[in-house]
Amino acid sequence: MPNLNNKVALITGARRGMGRAHALTLAKYGAKVVVTDISQGECQQVVEEINKQGGHALALKLDVTQKDEVAQVFQAAVQKFGRIDVLVNNAGIAEFQSFLIMSEEEWDKTLDINLKGQFLCAQAAAIQMKKQGSGAIVNIASVAMGQQGIGLPNIAHYCASKGGIAALTEALAVELAQFNIRVNCVAPGIIETPMINTVKSDPKTFEAMLAQVPLRRAGKPEEVSELVAFLASDDSSYMTGSVVVIDGGWLAG
Numbered sequence: 664m665p666n667l668n669n670k671v672a673l674i675t676g677a678r679r680g681m682g683r684a685h686a687l688t689l690a691k692y693g694a695k696v697v698v699t700d701i702s703q704g705e706c707q708q709v710v711e712e713i714n715k716q717g718g719h720a721l722a723l724k725l726d727v728t729q730k731d732e733v734a735q736v737f738q739a740a741v742q743k744f745g746r747i748d749v750l751v752n753n754a755g756i757a758e759f760q761s762f763l764i765m766s767e768e769e770w771d772k773t774l775d776i777n778l779k780g781q782f783l784c785a786q787a788a789a790i791q792m793k794k795q796g797s798g799a800i801v802n803i804a805s806v807a808m809g810q811q812g813i814g815l816p817n818i819a820h821y822c823a824s825k826g827g828i829a830a831l832t833e834a835l836a837v838e839l840a841q842f843n844i845r846v847n848c849v850a851p852g853i854i855e856t857p858m859i860n861t862v863k864s865d866p867k868t869f870e871a872m873l874a875q876v877p878l879r880r881a882g883k884p885e886e887v888s889e890l891v892a893f894l895a896s897d898d899s900s901y902m903t904g905s906v907v908v909i910d911g912g913w914l915a916g
């Protein structure tokens with residue numbers, strides 16, 4: 664079991680889905696958790712669940728595309744818990760659109776939330792972690808990040824953003840190692856969250872996707888959280904710059 668006692672973790676996009684599971688799991692392993700998302704009310708519900716488990720958490724509203732808000736949230740988190748040891752860059756959207764009619768606005772929205780958001784949060788975290796002399800950043804990409812043998816139609820902006828996250832992870836791992844800050848990336852396959860509702864609404868497409876997964880099922884958010892907790896903990900102390908796929912065997916199949 665990873666030991667996250669005395670660590671403070673900030674998670675983006677944590678009101679629901681995988682972010683919520685990461686918040687609960689990291690708290691279960693002892694971390695104090697800063698639960699952030701675009702809606703503070705839903706973050707507060709996650710905080711209450713953590714409190715019930717006997718953990719410590721703080722809910723803060725954070726739109727990851729807003730630089731000023733990112734600065735304020737990191738400041739408030741440090742004020743409350745004194746430090747930031749872990750950042751889980753989880754916030755993301757997946758909006759389907761055919762490439763030939765994809766608007767510049769649609770492209771920018773996805774890239775801003777999925778990729779620029781990770782840049783802004785990683786920078787704010789790294790500035791704090793450098794002061795502390797250590798830290799772990801876990802970026803969430805996807806098997807749709809490119810160069811994996813999976814090309815997904817009608818979601819070019821999403822795929823491009825996730826490829827950017829894998830590249831960002833490597834670049835930051837190299838640049839921040841001198842400050843004892845590790846940067847790794849988790850690339851999930853199909854995971855049971857509200858994000859896949861659109862795909863699930865077309866049972867044939869969903870079945871066809873699952874048919875490519877050797878384990879023949881979608882993953883559970885908590886299964887991904889165990890990997891995130893490992894990468895956040897000192898158990899992964901010699902890992903940095905890694906992109907770890909968690910996909911029920913999809914890429915191997």
Ligand SMILES: NC(=O)c1ccc[n+]([C@@H]2O[C@H](COP(=O)([O-])OP(=O)(O)OC[C@H]3O[C@@H](n4cnc5c(N)ncnc54)[C@H](O)[C@@H]3O)[C@@H](O)[C@H]2O)c1
Pocket residue numbers: 675676677678679680681682699700701725726727728753754755756757776780803804805806850851852853854855856857858859
């Ligand atoms: N579910 C999957 O199959 C799957 C597969 C691969 C990767 N992922 C990635 O996992 C991460 C979590 O997704 P999920 O599946 O839990 O989906 P989800 O839609 O349940 O959660 C995404 C969260 O991001 C938040 N968010 C959206 N815009 C934001 C913004 N501007 N600022 C802050 N937060 C914002 C949403 O409010 C939501 O809570 C995403 O990065 C997603 O791309 C998901």
